[in-house]
Amino acid sequence: MAKIDVLPEEISSKIAAGEVIDSPSSVVRELIDNSIDAESTKITVNVIEGGKKLIEVVDDGIGMDKEDIEKSYIRHATSKIKSIDDLYKITTMGFRGEALTSIAEVSELEIISRTENQVEGHKITVKGGKLIESAPTSSIKGTIVRVKDLFFNMPARRNFLKSDLTEYKSIFDIFIKKAIVFPEITFELIKDLKTDIILPKVNTLHDRIISIYPELRSLNHKVHEDPNMKIEIFFSKPTISRPTRSLQQVFVNRRFVEAKGLLGAFSKAYANYLPRGSYPIVFCFITIDPSLIDVNIHPAKKEVKFRNEGKIFHYIVELISNGLKETDQVIEINESELMLNPIEKNIKRSIETFLQNQNKLKFTETPPPYDKTEETKFDEPKNYKFTYGIDEIPTSIHTSTEETFEINKQTQEYQSEHISQIREEKAKEFEIRFVGSIFSTYLIFEIAKENKIMVIDQHALHERIIYSQKYKELTTKGNLEKQNLLIPHRFKISKDYRDTLEENIKIFEKLGFSMNINDDSVEVLSIPLFFSTEIDIENTLMELCEKIKEDESINIENILEKLASVSCKSAIKGGTQLTSLEAYKLLEDALSIDDRYTCPHGRPTMIYIEKSTLESMFMRR
Secondary structure, eight states: OOOOOOHHHHHHHHHHHHHHOOOHHHHHHHHHHHHTTTOSSSEEEEEEGGTEEEEEEEEEEEOOOHHHHHHHTSOOOOOSSSGGGGGGGGOOSOOOHHHHHHHHHTEEEEEEOTTOOOSSSEEEETTTTTTEEEEEEESSSSSEEEEEEETTHHHHHHHHHHOOOHHHHHHHHHHHHHHHTTTTTTEEEETTTTTEEEEEOSSSSSHHHHHOGGTTTTOOEEEEEEEEEEEHHHHHTTTTSSSSSSTEEEEETTTTEEEEHHHHHHHTTTTSSOOOOOOEEEEEEEEEEGGEEOOOOOOOOOOOOOHHHHHHHHHHHHHHHHHHHHOOOOOOGGGTTOOOOOHHHHHHHHHHHHHTTTTOSSSOOOOOOOOOOOOOOOOOOOOOOOOSSSSGSSSSSSSSSSOTTTOHHHHHHHHHHHHHHHHHHTTBBBSSSSEEEEEEEEEEEEEEGGEEEEEEEEHHHHHHHHHHHHHHHHHHSSSOEEEEEEEEEEOOOHHHHHHHHHHTTHHHHHTOOOEOOOOOOOEEEEETTTTTOOOOOOOHHHHHHHHHHSSSSOOOHHHHHHHHHHHHHOOOHHHHHHHHHHHHHHHHTTSSSSSTTTTTTBSSOOOEEHHHHHHHHOOOO
């Protein structure tokens, strides 16, 4: 008996529909594409309950007559291609004739349309792929498409939809990606019967970008053009970055694509300007001969294949690299600074200024010898103790919120009074001896009794110290202490970031931020107390928003993860030269906390090297 059967039309059609339509946002994507192809000058999208109850797209395009509207929902009915050759020179957003068919299979679809030459329009209603109604109706020029009760006949798919808010955010993301590349079209998005955003038509891509992201007015702009293609790129200065690639967007022939290969070009161009984990903002618009690409390789047309991707990669790297070299704010970082992001660089400069102003106050050129008499066990790092009294160690590194890397007059006087005494006592015996630092990043301590050396990553360890202190403060008090700004910091903000701030304002308040949020701007009134006042407030808030948007839910663990990001920005950085006093103080602070062996991101803070290991390396044993 045959084991292979041909699937019934009812099943195969739903399988096909599921490949094209998998969420409310995919419906919006396909309907906007149709409106764009219809030469619309205004497109309005209306969604209710995250698109689950209703998605409506209204345009003022060329419209359809009765004959076309009745064919529009039939599979592979399209006006875009006529032959196989047309697949290789596609210039429209849609072309397969699958979108309306797929939508009609899994919802109640209503289409009303009228052309400019018609007196009245026509309406059809299709439910579950079956035509329910076809009749003339009054209508304005253009097309109205309503999608009701999405996935009503696919309960498993409907149950896997996310919350209304999450689905709406996906719709918003699709809406923005469509609007950004068609500046000549006015776009409006309505959420639950209330206008959420309107983007009037503008003259240029740059105008559209800043109408969506007003905080990105300072983007650089470069263009490459040859007979086969045009590459237009808008990219950020290295002082502006994000912790994710969400604002790295590639558009090919006005279609957003997931061009993973080209994202590497952005990273390569910024290799000497940004550390790992920080991503530049890049909008890349590629206009290319359609015969040189294939857009028919993904059901949702999210990917594209280039005939010569290597050449495009090269052009992008060259354009951005040249633009960065021309930017007067750009300072290339060396290898020891690669762990710094732009915000951290500002803090690093303030630390360097502080160190320079100490008039070379140092501990002692010749470190004191060890304690030869007192028996102390060092089974674990947490048992290490100094014979050098805690009260005698000057606090030039102070990890409290009040004095993060700022030395006040009283401390300076204290050091001056005691520096000679410290030098006189250089013969004082230590159990742990600070040897020095290498690469201005790693601190070397010798532990003679244990026959080993300890190597500390100063940034990672200080980050752990700050995190642990703030963790305790957050869990005991419920929030971090804050410092009010003498002059509130105001800046323009995109709707996306504004919404994230509004929805999570309690989180930001717990972290020490207070602010007034307006329609298109934010006024920051306070920042965490342990922050340097030189920190880039705007970029820090945007980075925290990006991290919050990655989370499905927000709880204390999420808040502490954000805290890890915040603490990183206030820790000593690699490339900062510490004095002996500062090194000892850092180690002393580390001994007062648990989990000192890894930073909040999981990287080790200290390692140990046995004397025997060194002897083996030098073949002494």
